Amino acid sequence: MPRPIRALIDFLALQHNLSIVRKHARNAQIMAVIKANAYGHGLLSTVSALKSADAFAVLELEAAVRLREAGVDHPILLLEGYFSTEDLVVADQYRLSTVIHHKEQLVMLLASKLKNKLNVFVKINTGMNRLGFTLGDAVAALNTLRSHPTIGNITLMTHFACADDPLQKIEIIEQIECFSVIQKKFHLPCSMANSAAILRYPETLADWVRPGIMLYGASPLLDKTAAELDLRPVMTVTSKIIAIQHLALKDKVGYGGHFQADRPMRIGIVACGYADGYPRHAPTGTPILVDGQRTRIVGRVSMDMLTVDLTSIEHANVGSIVILWGKGLPIEEVAESAGTISYELFCALSSRVETQTIMNENQ
Numbered sequence: 001m002p003r004p005i006r007a008l009i010d011f012l013a014l015q016h017n018l019s020i021v022r023k024h025a026r027n028a029q030i031m032a033v034i035k036a037n038a039y040g041h042g043l044l045s046t047v048s049a050l051k052s053a054d055a056f057a058v059l060e061l062e063a064a065v066r067l068r069e070a071g072v073d074h075p076i077l078l079l080e081g082y083f084s085t086e087d088l089v090v091a092d093q094y095r096l097s098t099v100i101h102h103k104e105q106l107v108m109l110l111a112s113k114l115k116n117k118l119n120v121f122v123k124i125n126t127g128m129n130r131l132g133f134t135l136g137d138a139v140a141a142l143n144t145l146r147s148h149p150t151i152g153n154i155t156l157m158t159h160f161a162c163a164d165d166p167l168q169k170i171e172i173i174e175q176i177e178c179f180s181v182i183q184k185k186f187h188l189p190c191s192m193a194n195s196a197a198i199l200r201y202p203e204t205l206a207d208w209v210r211p212g213i214m215l216y217g218a219s220p221l222l223d224k225t226a227a228e229l230d231l232r233p234v235m236t237v238t239s240k241i242i243a244i245q246h247l248a249l250k251d252k253v254g255y256g257g258h259f260q261a262d263r264p265m266r267i268g269i270v271a272c273g274y275a276d277g278y279p280r281h282a283p284t285g286t287p288i289l290v291d292g293q294r295t296r297i298v299g300r301v302s303m304d305m306l307t308v309d310l311t312s313i314e315h316a317n318v319g320s321i322v323i324l325w326g327k328g329l330p331i332e333e334v335a336e337s338a339g340t341i342s343y344e345l346f347c348a349l350s351s352r353v354e355t356q357t358i359m360n361e362n363q
C-alpha cells in the first residue's frame with residue numbers, strides 16, 4: 001500500500017472559482033495562470049477543468065508544449081518570454097504568445113526568422129522594478145514591434161507589486177498612472193490585473209485579466225478570507241495517523257527535543273513531512289485537522305513525519321484522517337503560522353505526493 005498522503009484536487013471547485021473570476025472580470029477576457037504546474041495542482045487536469053478560460057499563461061516552455069501536444073488550442077502566453085533564439089523557434093512552431101520585457105529579447109527576435117505571426121505582450125515596468133521596459137525604452141520597443149512584419153497582435157502589460165494590501169493603494173495608483181502614459185500613446189489592448197487587483201481594483205480589469213491564486217481557492221487579499229470572497233479550496237492535502245505515543249510530563253518529541261510535554265499527552269504521528277512539501281518552519285501550534293477536529297502540530301516537522309497533539313481528541317487513533325490544509329482548514333492559516341504565503345505551500349507540494357482529481361464535492 002502506498003503511504004497515505006494524497007493531494008485531492010476538486011475539479012468543481014476550480015470551475016466554481018473560475019466563475020467567480022468571470023463575475024468580477026466583467027467584460028475582460030480571462031487568462032488563467034497555470035505556471036509552476038498550475039501552482040502545484042497538476043497542469044493538464046487543471047486545464048481540463050478550466051477549458052472555458054479564454055487563454056492560459058505559463059512560464060515554462062515545456063509546459064506550453066505539453067499543453068499543445070495534449071490538444072489545448074487556447075492562446076498560451078509565456079510570462080517571462082523566451083530565453084534564447086531556440087525558444088523562439090519552439091514558440092513559433094507551437095503558436096505560443098510571448099511576453100517581451102527586455103531589449104535582449106528584442107534583439108533575439110530581430111535576428112530570428114519566424115514562420116508565423118507572433119502575438120506579443122509587451123511588459124512595462126511601472127514601479128515593481130522586476131521585469132519590463134521603462135517608459136522610454138517601451139516607446140522604442142513598441143515602434144520596432146509595430147513595424148515588424150511577423151509580429152501579430154500587440155498587448156500592453158504590467159504587473160502590480162502591492163494589490164494584496166489595502167494600505168498600499170497609493171502604489172497601485174502610481175503604477176496605473178505610469179502605465180496610462182504608454183496606453184495613451186499606443187491605444188493597444190492592455191492587461192494589468194492579477195487576482196488581488198481583479199478583486200480590489202476594477203479600474204485595472206482592462207482587456208485581459210491574469211488570475212492565478214484565486215482560481216485555486218486561496219485568498220489573494222490580506223484583509224479577506226477565501227470564504228468571504230466565495231472562493232473554494234481546490235487542493236486538500238490529507239494523510240493519516242500512523243502511530244500513537246503517550247508522553248509523560250516533561251517528555252520531549254522529535255528532532256532537537258524542541259517540544260516538551262507540560263502534562264501527560266497523547267501524540268499522533270502523521271505521514272507527512274517536509275519532503276512532501278509541508279513547511280519545516282511550521283512551529284508548534286500550527287493548525288491541523290484530525291478526524292475533522294482542529295488541533296495543533298507539536299515539535300519539529302521532520303522529513304517524512306510530523307507530530308500532532310491528540311490529547312483532546314480521544315477517539316483519534318492509527319488510521320485517523322488528517323487534513324494538512326484544504327477543506328475545513330484554509331491554507332492561508334497554515335501559511336501564516338509557518339511565516340509564508342499560500343502560493344509557496346502550493347508550489348512546494350512534492351512530486352512524491354500523489355494527486356487525485358475528485359469530481360464530486362462530497363468525496
Ligand SMILES: *Cc1c(COP(=O)(O)O)cnc(C)c1O
Pocket residue numbers: 033035079159193194195196210211212213214220
Ligand atoms: C503569477 C502571475 C500572475 C498571477 O498572480 P496571482 O497573484 O496568483 O493572481 C499574474 N501575472 C503575472 C505576470 C504573474 O507572473
